[in-house]
Structure formats: structure tokens, C-alpha cells
Amino acid sequence: MPTVKDIDARGTQHCETTALGVLLRHQGLDLSEPMLFGLGSGLSFVYWDSKHMDFPFLGGRVKPFDLTRNLATGLDLDLQVQETASPRKAWEHVAAPIDADRPVGLQLDSHYLDYFGSKVHFGGHVVAMYGYDDHDAHLVDTEQQGGAVSTSLTSLAQARAARGPMTAKHRSFTLTAPGELPFPQDRIVPAITACADAFLNPPIANLGHRGIAKTGKLVRTWLQRTDNPQRDLPQAALLMEKAGTGGALFRNLYRDFLAECGQLIDSSHLRTGHGLYTEAATLWTEAAALITKAGESGDAQYLAQAGTVMSDLSRIEREAMGALSRLRE
Structure with missing residues (x-):
């Protein structure tokens, strides 16, 4: 049952900054959630409406994953992103870092996750994964969703394979801080x-x-x-x-x-x-x-x-x- 050692599984308020916090604390860089959000130039505004939508959507941040890219660029972090159409390769992309004692970030559709309270499709959801066994994946999600949580490997595969607005093809990512941590x-x-x-x-x-x-x-x-x-x-x-x-x-x-x-x-x-x-x-x-x-x-x-x-x-x-x-x- 591979599990990353010494993981600090703190759930915070927003999904992408929660996952980034887990990955960076594991690298020895402990920043507050507002600091992660701000250094990722995360604030924005969008009014989104189309004939396919039941109702308009108001967004207050940059597009999913832009925050991660911005933060990596701003702090000189090595961001390695994997995407694939193959579920088998997608699993290898997450199992390999975890087997090497590194947490990994995932972008997926929250609708399929077993623990998720509201069953709404949102393809821009981000979690950190730090372990797995024969049945379940062990994740860190927001405080609202329970912080350190588990979901079945089947549900995880569905969430990662989902298609639709804001989804990415089985996207997973790791972050590596430079030898000298940035100020x-x-x-x-x-x-x-x-x-x-x-x-x-x-x-x-x-x-x-x-x-x-x-x-x-x-x-x-x-x-x-x-x-x-x-x-x-x-x-x-x-x-x-x-x-x-x-x-x-x-x-x-x-x-x-x-x-x-x-x-x-x-x-x-x-x-x-x-x-x-x-x-x-x-x-x-x-x-x-x-x-x-x-x-x-x-x-x-x-x-x-x-x-x-x-x-x-x-x-x-x-x-x-x-x-x-x-x-x-």
C-alpha cells in the first residue's frame, strides 16, 4: 500500500491552492493559502453564459490550472505535467511519483468522487493524491470536502477520464522546488x-x-x-x-x-x-x-x-x- 511519508494533509478552502499547498509543503515550502492564491495571480472575474447552460455562471478566478502555472513560473518551480488519452498510462503517471514518495496533483471531474457532497459536474477540480491500495486512492481535498479523504479507484478513473467543460485529459502534475527555496x-x-x-x-x-x-x-x-x-x-x-x-x-x-x-x-x-x-x-x-x-x-x-x-x-x-x-x- 504505497503512501507518501510525512504528508501534511491540511485541507484549505479552495481546491487548487489546497493541492498546491500539499505538494509544496512536501518540498519544504509552507505558504498560507492566500499567499499561494496571490502569488499564482489567481484573482479574476468571468461572466459565463451560453445557450447550452441552464443558468449563467460567475467565476472569480483565472482558468483552472492557470494558477498552478503562474505559481510555478513565479517561484521558479519545476512543474511536470502529464496528459494522456490512455487510462493505463494515466495510472502509471500517478503511481510512479507516489511509489517514489512524492505526492501528485490531479485535475478531474468532482462529480464522480465518492466523498463529494454535491453531485455537480465540475471538470476543473484539483486534488492532491498521496497514496493508494488495492481498492482506494487517498487524496487531500478542501476542508469543506473533508481534507484527507478516500475514493474508490474506479471512481477516480471515471473522474479523471471525464470529458466536458474545463476537463483535461487525465492531467496529473508534480512540483519540485529549486535547491534553494525561493523568498x-x-x-x-x-x-x-x-x-x-x-x-x-x-x-x-x-x-x-x-x-x-x-x-x-x-x-x-x-x-x-x-x-x-x-x-x-x-x-x-x-x-x-x-x-x-x-x-x-x-x-x-x-x-x-x-x-x-x-x-x-x-x-x-x-x-x-x-x-x-x-x-x-x-x-x-x-x-x-x-x-x-x-x-x-x-x-x-x-x-x-x-x-x-x-x-x-x-x-x-x-x-x-x-x-x-x-x-x-
């Missing part, structure tokens, strides 16, 4: 300014501050967008607050990242950004509560209020990122 504080400013630049200059109107402004207009029509507002609106709000976002659509995590950076860097721009993201985090939670009320009551005035809050959020976050982009000066 994360040297990497803070580039990570923040890269995140700010992407947010301030989105290529399409669904992303960044433009996406938030667009949502502020479209959210007002959400009662007409669904046959079942009692289900779909509270569900959308739940995804903003509880679905591994750390609350407030990842704004709580980014606020805490900026607070931690403020202990390492003395900058008025950083203090401004932190203050504005503290405000933004509160407003996102308020917007989610208004969307829930609209769904439960069927009253469009709550959506009008949510739209006004999001219009404010677009301005507040644009100002915050404007201040943070000046950190490089």
Missing part, C-alpha cells in the same frame, strides 16, 4: 501587477472589471433567464460564497493575501488596494445574499439592488487594481 516576498510585486494588468485590460467584455459591470446590467434580468428561480438563483449565490471560493467570490482570499503582503512591503498603493478589496469582499457577500432573496421571493427589486452593488464593485475593483498596478513604479 516569496521577492515575487509579490510581479504577481500582483500581472494580476492587475489582466484585470484592467480584459480582451473581452465578459472578463475583469468590464465583466463585473456587464453582470451588474444582466443580473437584473435573471428572473426571466430561468424556469426555476427558486433553485437557480440561490444556487448561483451559493457558488459565489461556498463553492471553494473562500467566500465573496475569492475576494476574501485576495484581501487576506494583500494584508499578508502589507506585513512584508511598505507601500501606500498596497494599502489602498487592500482597503478597497476589504470593501469589495463585503459587497460580494451582500450581492450573493440579494440574489438568494430574489430567487426565494421572486421579487426583481433584489436583483436591481444586486445590479447596483455590482456596478459599484466594478468601479471599486478597477480602482483597487489601478492602485496595485502602480506597485511596480
Whole structure:
């Protein structure tokens, strides 16, 4: 029964940063979850809707796995990624590192995992795997899903082979830190300014501050967008607050990242950004509560209020990122 020795199986709030934390602690690099999220330039915004979707989706972070790539680049980590169409090869890709006493990250569809509370398809879910036996795989998932958990090898194979939005072909990955561990504080400013630049200059109107402004207009029509507002609106709000976002659509995590950076860097721009993201985090939670009320009551005035809050959020976050982009000066 191969199991990686001395694994620190702490589940945190968000799936990708939870897995990254497990892999990096095993390398001797112990960073807080907000620091992992921020150094991976993880914050973003997307309004995603298409005719194939039952209801629009609001996302608060960069695309799945971009955070891992950003973090590896920023900290000079050796990121080895394996993808294959073959289930047999896919298994070899995870068994080999574990047999060599190294945890491995997996991207998969959470719907198939035995322990997962909500049976929703999400192909961008990330876990760390640290052991297996004849029947089960031993994983670390978020605190919400139970931290150190197990799922049958059959369910793991299904989750890894799934196809659909955000899925990857049996993706697995390992991280190796350089001989001398990096000083994360040297990497803070580039990570923040890269995140700010992407947010301030989105290529399409669904992303960044433009996406938030667009949502502020479209959210007002959400009662007409669904046959079942009692289900779909509270569900959308739940995804903003509880679905591994750390609350407030990842704004709580980014606020805490900026607070931690403020202990390492003395900058008025950083203090401004932190203050504005503290405000933004509160407003996102308020917007989610208004969307829930609209769904439960069927009253469009709550959506009008949510739209006004999001219009404010677009301005507040644009100002915050404007201040943070000046950190490089």
C-alpha cells in the first residue's frame, strides 16, 4: 500500500491552492493559502453564459490550472505535467511519483468522487493524491470536502477520464522546488501587477472589471433567464460564497493575501488596494445574499439592488487594481 511519508494533509478552502499547498509543503515550502492564491495571480472575474447552460455562471478566478502555472513560473518551480488519452498510462503517471514518495496533483471531474457532497459536474477540480491500495486512492481535498479523504479507484478513473467543460485529459502534475527555496516576498510585486494588468485590460467584455459591470446590467434580468428561480438563483449565490471560493467570490482570499503582503512591503498603493478589496469582499457577500432573496421571493427589486452593488464593485475593483498596478513604479 504505497503512501507518501510525512504528508501534511491540511485541507484549505479552495481546491487548487489546497493541492498546491500539499505538494509544496512536501518540498519544504509552507505558504498560507492566500499567499499561494496571490502569488499564482489567481484573482479574476468571468461572466459565463451560453445557450447550452441552464443558468449563467460567475467565476472569480483565472482558468483552472492557470494558477498552478503562474505559481510555478513565479517561484521558479519545476512543474511536470502529464496528459494522456490512455487510462493505463494515466495510472502509471500517478503511481510512479507516489511509489517514489512524492505526492501528485490531479485535475478531474468532482462529480464522480465518492466523498463529494454535491453531485455537480465540475471538470476543473484539483486534488492532491498521496497514496493508494488495492481498492482506494487517498487524496487531500478542501476542508469543506473533508481534507484527507478516500475514493474508490474506479471512481477516480471515471473522474479523471471525464470529458466536458474545463476537463483535461487525465492531467496529473508534480512540483519540485529549486535547491534553494525561493523568498516569496521577492515575487509579490510581479504577481500582483500581472494580476492587475489582466484585470484592467480584459480582451473581452465578459472578463475583469468590464465583466463585473456587464453582470451588474444582466443580473437584473435573471428572473426571466430561468424556469426555476427558486433553485437557480440561490444556487448561483451559493457558488459565489461556498463553492471553494473562500467566500465573496475569492475576494476574501485576495484581501487576506494583500494584508499578508502589507506585513512584508511598505507601500501606500498596497494599502489602498487592500482597503478597497476589504470593501469589495463585503459587497460580494451582500450581492450573493440579494440574489438568494430574489430567487426565494421572486421579487426583481433584489436583483436591481444586486445590479447596483455590482456596478459599484466594478468601479471599486478597477480602482483597487489601478492602485496595485502602480506597485511596480
